[in-house]
Amino acid sequence: MTSATGREPLTPDDFAEHARRELPADVWDFIAGGAGRERTLAANEAVFETVRLRPRALTGIEEPDTSVEVFGARWAAPLGIAPVAYHSLAHPDGETGTAAAAGRLGLPLVVSTFAGRTLEEVAGAADAPLWLQLYCFRDAGTTFGLARRARDSGYQALVLTVDTPFTGRRLRDLRNGFTLPAHVTPANLTGPAAAGSATPGAHSRLAFDRSLDWSVVARLRDLSGLPVLAKGVLTARDAGAAVAAGVAGIIVSNHGGRQLDGVQASLEALPEVVSAVRGRCPVFLDGGIRSGADVLVALALGARAVFVGRPALYALAAGGSEGVHRMLTLLIAELADTMVLTGHASPGTIDADTVILPGHSRPHTGNTAPHAVPHPMPCTDRSPG
Numbered sequence: 001m002t003s004a005t006g007r008e009p010l011t012p013d014d015f016a017e018h019a020r021r022e023l024p025a026d027v028w029d030f031i032a033g034g035a036g037r038e039r040t041l042a043a044n045e046a047v048f049e050t051v052r053l054r055p056r057a058l059t060g061i062e063e064p065d066t067s068v069e070v071f072g073a074r075w076a077a078p079l080g081i082a083p084v085a086y087h088s089l090a091h092p093d094g095e096t097g098t099a100a101a102a103g104r105l106g107l108p109l110v111v112s113t114f115a116g117r118t119l120e121e122v123a124g125a126a127d128a129p130l131w132l133q134l135y136c137f138r139d140a141g142t143t144f145g146l147a148r149r150a151r152d153s154g155y156q157a158l159v160l161t162v163d164t165p166f167t168g169r170r171l172r173d174l175r176n177g178f179t180l181p182a183h184v185t186p187a188n189l190t191g192p193a194a195a196g197s198a199t200p201g202a203h204s205r206l207a208f209d210r211s212l213d214w215s216v217v218a219r220l221r222d223l224s225g226l227p228v229l230a231k232g233v234l235t236a237r238d239a240g241a242a243v244a245a246g247v248a249g250i251i252v253s254n255h256g257g258r259q260l261d262g263v264q265a266s267l268e269a270l271p272e273v274v275s276a277v278r279g280r281c282p283v284f285l286d287g288g289i290r291s292g293a294d295v296l297v298a299l300a301l302g303a304r305a306v307f308v309g310r311p312a313l314y315a316l317a318a319g320g321s322e323g324v325h326r327m328l329t330l331l332i333a334e335l336a337d338t339m340v341l342t343g344h345a346s347p348g349t350i351d352a353d354t355v356i357l358p359g360h361s362r363p364h365t366g367n368t369a370p371h372a373v374p375h376p377m378p379c380t381d382r383s384p385g
């Protein structure tokens with residue numbers, strides 16, 4: 001696992017560089033790409049460049065405790081792996097390799113509906129919490145069958161993706177005429193739900209149930225007995241609807257810029273959602289997390305924890321299960337260092353005073369409660385003064 005310069009990867013970007021060389025060009029484009037002109041894809045990462053950290057001197061912290069508790073389970077860090085389809089596109093180790101790597105470190109994995117391995121195989125490989133991401137199919141029996149299998153094999157939550165009535169217009173895939181290689185199939189789907197899945201975009205338009213409303217949250221919760229999170233919320237309005245529908249948590253996400261191009265970066269949307277939720281459930285974030293400092297910034301703006309998507313597949317492509325283990329280890333180490341240098345012995349104290357947002361010379365004062373009233377990002381607050 002050496003980079004183009006012959007060195008060991010030290011950051012998620014190093015793994016990406018490695019993956020780009022390893023993967024066929026159309027597979028790279030499927031993973032790396034976004035919808036439309038990829039403005040939201042770019043914004044997800046770029047917004048983190050605009051946030052400044054505030055250091056703390058002589059805090060006496062020797063070893064920070066990076067762990068957090070989520071739904072009664074202890075995670076080694078406020079970090080997990082987002083649901084990403086077909087890990088076997090990146091490496092034969094597939095989802096079992098990713099699950100083993102995350103599990104060894106005590107970090108959770110959200111398994112995609114489009115996993116290349118069965119839910120049961122992945123459960124057998126993992127030592128840390130697993131959640132199952134759900135797409136809802138026109139064939140409702142498929143969706144409910146997945147939810148029951150998740151419950152029966154020890155998954156701890158369901159993650160309902162709410163931003164994808166069909167997959168977005170991904171121009172790279174359309175131009176490449178992208179189809180999955182023959183060895184990559186959705187291991188958990190059978191019958192009509194699986195038909196045509198080799199062409200993901202076209203398949204989603206045939207198979208996904210677009211008639212859904214928020215009542216599906218209670219149906220999934222009642223039949224599985226599992227907490228249900230909504231993934232893909234970017235506005236106060238949808239956050240309110242999700243809470244009213246009984247979600248156990250919200251994942252602020254724009255699907256890695258793969259759905260509606262032109263929407264806010266995830267980090268920009270986070271304060272609005274956190275304010276609307278008013279502590280009624282934990283709020284998580286994915287999109288553009290590429291360093292330990294990015295994790296800390298998201299927590300400072302109110303996230304309980306974050307998820308990485310593409311970095312997991314890039315690390316898998318670069319070095320299989322070991323690559324994922326190394327990438328996650330690096331992120332935890334960077335987070336721990338950033339916590340010491342900003343004066344936080346544990347994630348629970350990371351508050352809005354830890355960061356300065358663009359257009360502000362000082363942090364918002366008077367907010368010392370962790371994960372409480374966050375700053376508006378300037379993109380949502382352009383008013384002078």
Ligand SMILES: Cc1cc2nc3c(=O)[nH]c(=O)nc-3n(C[C@H](O)[C@H](O)[C@H](O)COP(=O)(O)O)c2cc1C
Nearest residue numbers: 031082083084085112161255256287288308309310
């Ligand atoms: C190749 C790929 C496949 C994805 N598959 C799914 C999926 O099956 N279900 C889902 O809810 N989100 C899916 N996502 C979105 C991720 O869960 C996540 O929102 C996004 O990747 C986070 O952004 P990041 O890649 O910048 O970390 C996928 C993303 C990528 C890149």
Ligand SMILES: CCCCC(=O)C(=O)O
Nearest residue numbers: 085114167200201204258
């Ligand atoms: C139909 C496959 C959808 C996977 C997905 O969610 C994505 O590629 O973003």
